[in-house]
Amino acid sequence: MEGIRRRRELAGEKYGEAAADYSGAFSDCNSDHSGEFTAESNLVRRLRLSTISDELLCRLISNLRSESSDARRAAAMELRLLAKHSMENRVEIAKAGAIGPLISIISDPEQQLQEHGVTAILNLSLCDENKDSIVAAGGIKALVTALSSGTSTAKENAACALLRLAQVEENKILIGRSGAISPLVSLLERGSLRGKKDAATALYTLCSTKENKVRAVEAGIMKSLVEFMADLESGMVDKAAYVVNLLVDVAKGRTALVEEDGIPVLVELLETGSQRQMEAAISALARVCEQSAAHCAMVAREGAIPPLVAFSQSGGLRSKQKAEVLIRLLRQTREEN
Missing domain, CATH: 1.25.10.10 (Leucine-rich Repeat Variant)
Structure with a gap:
């Protein structure tokens, strides 16, 4: 429980960081x-x-x-x-x-x-x-x-x-x-x-309301969202990533993202996406990682740290801060293990 509490503090939950408006x-x-x-x-x-x-x-x-x-x-x-x-x-x-x-x-x-x-x-x-x-x-x-x-x-x-x-x-x-x-x-x-x-x-x-987030996940939305994010020619990458950001606020959403192999796709966006797509990927990954050391380890294994470090050196102030928070989450988990 102490590890989860610390991850939440690093991710901003305790100091009330507002969700990004996409x-x-x-x-x-x-x-x-x-x-x-x-x-x-x-x-x-x-x-x-x-x-x-x-x-x-x-x-x-x-x-x-x-x-x-x-x-x-x-x-x-x-x-x-x-x-x-x-x-x-x-x-x-x-x-x-x-x-x-x-x-x-x-x-x-x-x-x-x-x-x-x-x-x-x-x-x-x-x-x-x-x-x-x-x-x-x-x-x-x-x-x-x-x-x-x-x-x-x-x-x-x-x-x-x-x-x-x-x-x-x-x-x-x-x-x-x-x-x-x-x-x-x-x-x-x-x-x-x-x-x-x-x-x-x-x-x-x-899906700004919790019960609609749960309904969307239960209706199987995550599979399509992950597929859209993985296809840079779909014309749906931004929208899919932003809806994912809402859904990972609930436990079922985080579970569905992992089960649909969404973490490798989000890490890929860190490397190849636009500025907005990278920001969305960072926000979603941070929400997933703050709740689970296992998910943190999964994100780190996918190679998220190098693109996060690169992003933290080139993005805007708010985006750099988010990237740095996620880097700390991943490094903390690695040290704990």
């Missing part, structure tokens, strides 16, 4: 870019110039409840586009009562209608005033359903909408308990590059 590496996930509308289409141009009226909103919301799938589809598409470009429109659409009917059509079996519903909710969620209303109307459950069983576009835009809702702190727990973590991990594993990035961004936000 949020700048993630997109805002804030645009409707499913691609079926070109920027120059007549419809988009017309709606960008439209002055939204009570009469128009009444008609569109009424059509969302129509028995005609064509009418529902057209209304959802128009509301989606009206909400895409204008903050004022987002407010007015929500005030008119469109959120509930839009959430209802997310469960529609017609794929295009579902996509319009999901994406309209995404666009409305860009307005902070609307987030509580979306949650109150059952938006989280509907978005998780789309995330689990929708088209690729619906899944990607549902991930973005959940991210937006998760920017309200208390919603993070609600989203995790509604079953969002597992389908987000599936999107991270099997989605398009855009889908992977959207999923990583949402998971980074949601």
Whole structure:
């Protein structure tokens, strides 16, 4: 126990060092870019110039409840586009009562209608005033359903909408308990590059809470994260490393990282990664090592000390301090053994 306590003190736990903020590496996930509308289409141009009226909103919301799938589809598409470009429109659409009917059509079996519903909710969620209303109307459950069983576009835009809702702190727990973590991990594993990035961004936000970290690890996220970090051409190295940094805060995350052979990958980043990637690797390795002499020995055997020494001589002040802390952890363990 004394060894663990000393390792924690060296790693900064006892003097309250704040976790690094990597949020700048993630997109805002804030645009409707499913691609079926070109920027120059007549419809988009017309709606960008439209002055939204009570009469128009009444008609569109009424059509969302129509028995005609064509009418529902057209209304959802128009509301989606009206909400895409204008903050004022987002407010007015929500005030008119469109959120509930839009959430209802997310469960529609017609794929295009579902996509319009999901994406309209995404666009409305860009307005902070609307987030509580979306949650109150059952938006989280509907978005998780789309995330689990929708088209690729619906899944990607549902991930973005959940991210937006998760920017309200208390919603993070609600989203995790509604079953969002597992389908987000599936999107991270099997989605398009855009889908992977959207999923990583949402998971980074949601995993600031302990219970969501545990859910993500239990859903098997670590395997994909390690694979992304190992592939410098994946376009996902930074995002994967930053999510790993959150997950190693919990014991299951540290165990999963070791079991998925993540330590050699992190040490490799120390040697070949960018500045940000090296900093992320150092933070993750320090968190792993502070809890376990065996893990410290494993990191040292992988050859971490030479690149850490090199980094400590060339990085910025804060990064140099982190590298020096990790070097001391590794050397202390070596001396104890």
